[in-house]
Structures are given as C-alpha cells and as structure tokens.
Amino acid sequence: xxxxxxxxxxxxxxxxxxxxxxxxxxxxxxxxxxxxxxxxxxxxxxxxxxxxxxxxxxxxxxxxxxxxxxxxxxxxxxxxxxxxxxxxxxxxxxxxxxxxxxxxxxxxxxxxxxxxxxxxxxxxxxxxxxxxxxxxxxxxxxxxxxxxxxxxxxxxxxxxxxxxxxxxxxxxxxxxxxxxxxxxxxxxxxxxxxxxxxxxxxxxxxxxxxxxxxxxxxxxxxxxxxxxxxxxxxxxxxxxxxxxxxxxxxxxxxxxxxxxxxxxxxxxxxxxxxxxxxxxxxxxxxxxxxxxxxxxxxxxxxxxxxxxxxxxxxxxxxxxxxxxxxxxxxxxxxxxxxxxxxxxxxxxxxxxxxxxxxxxxxxxxxxxxxxxxxxxxxxxxxxxxxxxxxxxxxxxxxxxxxxxxxxxxxxxxxxxxxxxxxxxxxxxxxxxxxxxxxxxxxxxxxxxxxxxxxxxxxxxxxxxxxxxxxxxxxxxxxxxxxxxxxxxxxxxxxxxxxxxxxxxxxxxxxxxxxxxxxxxxxxxxxxx
Amino acid sequence: xxxxxxxxxxxxxxxxxxxxxxxxxxxxxxxxxxxxxxxxxxxxxxxxxxxxxxxxxxxxxxxxxxxxxxxxxxxxxxxxxxxxxxxxxxxxxxxxxxxxxxxxxxxxxxxxxxxxxxxxxxxxxxxxxxxxxxxxxx
Numbered sequence: 241x242x243x244x245x246x247x248x249x250x251x252x253x254x255x256x257x258x259x260x261x262x263x264x265x266x267x268x269x270x271x272x273x274x275x276x277x278x279x280x281x282x283x284x285x286x287x288x289x290x291x292x293x294x295x296x297x298x299x300x301x302x303x304x305x306x307x308x309x310x311x312x313x314x315x316x317x318x319x320x321x322x323x324x325x326x327x328x329x330x331x332x333x334x335x336x337x338x339x340x341x342x343x344x345x346x347x348x349x350x351x352x353x354x355x356x357x358x359x360x361x362x363x364x365x366x367x368x369x370x371x372x373x374x375x376x377x378x379x380x381x382x383x384x385x386x387x388x389x390x391x392x393x394x395x396x397x398x399x400x401x402x403x404x405x406x407x408x409x410x411x412x413x414x415x416x417x418x419x420x421x422x423x424x425x426x427x428x429x430x431x432x433x434x435x436x437x438x439x440x441x442x443x444x445x446x447x448x449x450x451x452x453x454x455x456x457x458x459x460x461x462x463x464x465x466x467x468x469x470x471x472x473x474x475x476x477x478x479x480x481x482x483x484x485x486x487x488x489x490x491x492x493x494x495x496x497x498x499x500x501x502x503x504x505x506x507x508x509x510x511x512x513x514x515x516x517x518x519x520x521x522x523x524x525x526x527x528x529x530x531x532x533x534x535x536x537x538x539x540x541x542x543x544x545x546x547x548x549x550x551x552x553x554x555x556x557x558x559x560x561x562x563x564x565x566x567x568x569x570x571x572x573x574x575x576x577x578x579x580x581x582x583x584x585x586x587x588x589x590x591x592x593x594x595x596x597x598x599x600x601x602x603x604x605x606x607x608x609x610x611x612x613x614x615x616x617x618x619x620x621x622x623x624x625x626x627x628x629x630x631x632x633x634x635x636x637x638x639x640x641x642x643x644x645x646x647x648x649x650x651x652x653x654x655x656x657x658x659x660x661x662x663x664x665x666x667x668x669x670x671x672x673x674x675x676x677x678x679x680x681x682x683x684x685x686x687x688x689x690x691x692x693x694x695x696x697x698x699x700x701x702x703x704x705x706x707x708x709x710x711x712x713x714x715x716x717x718x719x720x721x722x723x724x725x726x727x728x729x730x731x732x733x734x735x736x737x738x739x740x741x742x743x744x745x746x747x748x749x750x751x752x753x754x755x756x757x758x759x760x761x762x763x764x765x766x767x768x
Numbered sequence: 769x770x771x772x773x774x775x776x777x778x779x780x781x782x783x784x785x786x787x788x789x790x791x792x793x794x795x796x797x798x799x800x801x802x803x804x805x806x807x808x809x810x811x812x813x814x815x816x817x818x819x820x821x822x823x824x825x826x827x828x829x830x831x832x833x834x835x836x837x838x839x840x841x842x843x844x845x846x847x848x849x850x851x852x853x854x855x856x857x858x859x860x861x862x863x864x865x866x867x868x869x870x871x872x873x874x875x876x877x878x879x880x881x882x883x884x885x886x887x888x889x890x891x892x893x894x895x896x897x898x899x900x901x902x903x904x905x906x
Contacts, residue, residue, distance in 0.1 A: 286884055287881055288863050288868075289863045292859050390903065401892060402889055428891075438883075439887040440882035440883050440886040440887060445882075558875065598877065599859065599862035602858040602861070602862055603858060613839075616785075618787070625876070
C-alpha cells in the first residue's frame, strides 16, 4: 500500500487548493514543500530598514534573496527576472494580491485571432471554481463590471480608493475609457478569522496580520484540520516511476540532507512554471528518456511571462501622500484583447496607480535614478509623494524558443541541478508596450501630470510563470489534458501555471487556483 | 580607539551633502552603515578600494566642488561600480530617523515602517460607480 493516495509537490496557491479540496473529500494527501512556514515575525515589514530588506534578503527574486529554501535560477538569458517565494503559501506570500480573472476570449485565442492555441476548456467551465477560489482567499471588489461576464457579488466590498487613485479615475472618465475597482485578495472587512487590512501598502513583503489572502492562511489551516500531512523542508529531486511508466511517488532531501522516499497512488505537481518543468526534466527514466511526461518535447517550452511596462506621472502637487495598498486599486480593460487598428494582436490591462516609498524613490523606482550630490534633495522633493505609476500588463504569446531548461553547471544547495531561463520579448509585445505607454501618457496628461517617465520593460517583474507544460487535447502538442492529467502518465497531474495555454493579460493566480480546484474535483469524481 | 576614515567621510559628504532641512550624510547613520556594509560585502569593499585608488590622494581635503568633479570622473569610468557605492549610501540615508522625519514634515508620509500602524483611508464610496454597473449574478 502506498504511503498516501495523493502526493502534492509544492504548498503554494495551487498545491494548497488541491490539497484542501482533495482532503475535504476524504482523500489521503501528503504535500512536500521545500520551504517552511512564514511566521508573522519573519516578515520585515515593521523594521526601520524594511525598504532595504525588500530589495535584498527579503526580495521576491530568489537569486537576490538566497534563503536556504531557495534554488538558484540562471537568468542571464532573459530580460525578465524570475520572482517567486519558496515556502508554505508559495509566491502568494509576496504577491500583490490583485485577483482578476481571465476573460472568456482568453481561452479561445486561436479561434479569435489565429495565433497560439485554444484552451481545451472554457471560461464558463472554470467560473464555479473561480467563485470557490474567491471565497477561500477572500476577495474585495464589486460585481457589475460591464467589460467582463456577469458574476456573483464579491465576498467583501472594494478596498478604499485613495486620493491618487481618484485623480486617475477622473482622468479615465475624461477620456471616456473603461475602469473598474480591482478584485483584490485583501480584506476590506474582517473575513472569517482574518482581520481587515490596515492599508499599510507593502503587500509584496507578506502580510503579518493575515489580512492578505495567501495560501498559508486561506487554505492550509483547513487542509491540515482535514488531515493533510504537510512536510516542510522537503526538497524533491525526482518523481519516481514504475516499469510501466506510472508515477509512484517522489524522492526528496529532508532538512538534514537525508534522502527520503514517499510513495503515492498519484502525484500532483504544484511547483510553479519553473519548478515543475525542472522536476519533470530531472525525472528521466527508461520509459521517459527526455524527462517525465515529455513525449511531446514541450516540457519547459512556451514559457510565458506578462511583459510589464510602467509610465510614471509626475505632478506639481501632492499626488497620494504615500498611503494605501500595493497592487492595483483600479484596472482598465479598455485595451484588453485584440482591437481593430492596433498593430499587434491581443492586448493589455492597465492597472494602477502604484506609489512608492522614500528609499525606492531615491533608488530610481520612478524610472530616473536620483542624482547624488548637490541637487539630490531637490529632486527627491520633486518626485516623492508627487508621482504615480500606471502599469501596463501585456498578454504574452507562447513561443517554443522561450524555455525552462536544466542548467548544465548551476546547482542548488542540495546539489540538484538548477533551471535556466531563455526568454525574448517578441515584436508583438514590443508594439503592445509602445501602445500602452502612449495611452498611459494620455491618462497622465488628462490627470494633470507635468511630466512622464517611461519604463518600457520592468526586469524585476517575472512573478507570472506560465506555459511550460501546457494543456491540450492533442498529446503531440501539449503535456497535460483538459483536466491537468499528463498525457504520458495517467496518474500524474499538473495544477500550477505550467499548464496555461495562453496567458491573458491579467495576474494568473486566481486562474491557477481555479484550475487546481477543478483538477481536484475531477480526481475526486474519478475515484468514486 | 578607531578614528574616522576621512576618505569615507569626504566621499559621503560629497554624495549626500546637507540641504536646508535635510541633514548631511555625515550627521546621520550613513557613515556607520556604510562602514559596516563595506566590511560585510566584498563588492562594496572592492568598490571603495577602487575609489581610493582612483581618486587623488588629497581627495579628502579638496573643496566640495573639486570632490564632486573627481567623483564624476570615477562615475564616467565605471558607472556600475560607482552606482553600487551611491546605492549603499542612499540605503543608509533613507533609513535614518532624522531623514525620515524630514520626509514626514515635508510630505506627510509617516516616518515609520508600514506595520503595525498602516494607513487610514476613507472607505470605498460605491457612488463613484453610479450609472456604470451591470447587474450581478444572483
């Protein structure tokens, strides 16, 4: 008898959601997580040097952070650097908690625009799982956005809109462009056992109060009460298989460096769009000589990010006062999806405005490093608290040349080969970015900004890791089927962003969670 | 007894001189911060050594304008290494309580970390959506 019914690799958003859902149905689950729990006191958000911590040892970039649980990523061949967190809750620990859903057309890109591929499922199929994810994470927002399908009321009312955001709203209205309060996984009111947010504005550092919806507080307490065994400090290096090629479990290093084995009737990969292809490629065997589930050759290919640009608007008066949450308080779908007359296909979401703290201002976050010497303080006063940033989140298209591969030399602290990213921003995205910067300039001018500063591509913005084990009906051009089951390995499932066929122009976490919950429901039905 | 490093003092006072309410770097925690970082981070220590070698021997006793000119020449020679030094000086400066107090006086941005106090904001006013909502699903 196997140690467990289901083995889940990774305790982030997707692994947590799947573990909770499966255990709710009485299925035995063991989850392996290479990191640890993040305690409130671990989050350096109440220290005088919090801005330094955010840029160094508590950075979202594992190559900068270099905590014991992190593995290095060779990012020399990509302009977008990978961001993630390794621990219980995964990257939701450091996410900005913006929670928009895919649009229906995002699942039908091939049919609509003749590029990429269609998903083997529809928005309507996923909608109930989006709703469940919203309830679990706790989402503040308001239904009624005319640019997206009708949906149920959000679990909590929208978060406060600060004065800077109101300035931007007025500009959108003057231009006649769409805007709507963003769905945000942050509590505008008390939600269950979790308190209301106090608008500290540094969501990306983690949330010591639990007001932010992170997988460690939204799913894991319930999953553990239902009997899930969560093993932390467990760094998986191989998915094991039998002679027939079926998954049998995993081998991992425990926190003492000893090799451990866990056996399971089925395995769920939930290690994000880099970690999952890394493990699949490392799990070679006679039946799977090119890596597990890789007969299509597509494991690790079609890596998608959302190329993100920003346009800073500078005012000659106070803009926001440096208050309010991170992430986007409003979004605009005015340029979402393919539009007639554009010189690119698909589109982008506008979100914002973002504001920044003193040290980030000095270090050049608005797009222009502050000078040293005489004039430094005058420039600081000109920018700080008088600027906002409009974020342009572009839909990426899948390309097989954009990859996660195994680096031939780089290894993590346990000697496990590290991943390497190879990624190029394509011409379609470059044209999209140009369009987005130009439209953002119109917004800032309508808002009364006296100057704008372009940041055409944010390097430290690779949180969205998608496409590297994509979903499809045809085993020749996809890795998993419409339920997340590997075509080659019938008891292996993938539930993280790797399975994305296309990536929309929105933050992926709610879609990742919805897919994980849907796959879990499928497994539950299959076992009955 | 450890004496002040006059070279470091001259470097920091040139990078971040005082200006009105803004204290000069030498009157803040920057010298201590910077010195400790230079010892702990080989990259910064190496960059400082590079500056020592590159700048005139009497750099510390030159006028502010002359020192600025000397540093600009170093910046032109190796902008990345110079930027690292500047970045570390900024790091120390903008965590100093006296500096953050000036920020608060001038902008209202509170001189404290984000937590535990957070920020007070007015609740969302749904009337901003009047006329643009479609019905929600029941």
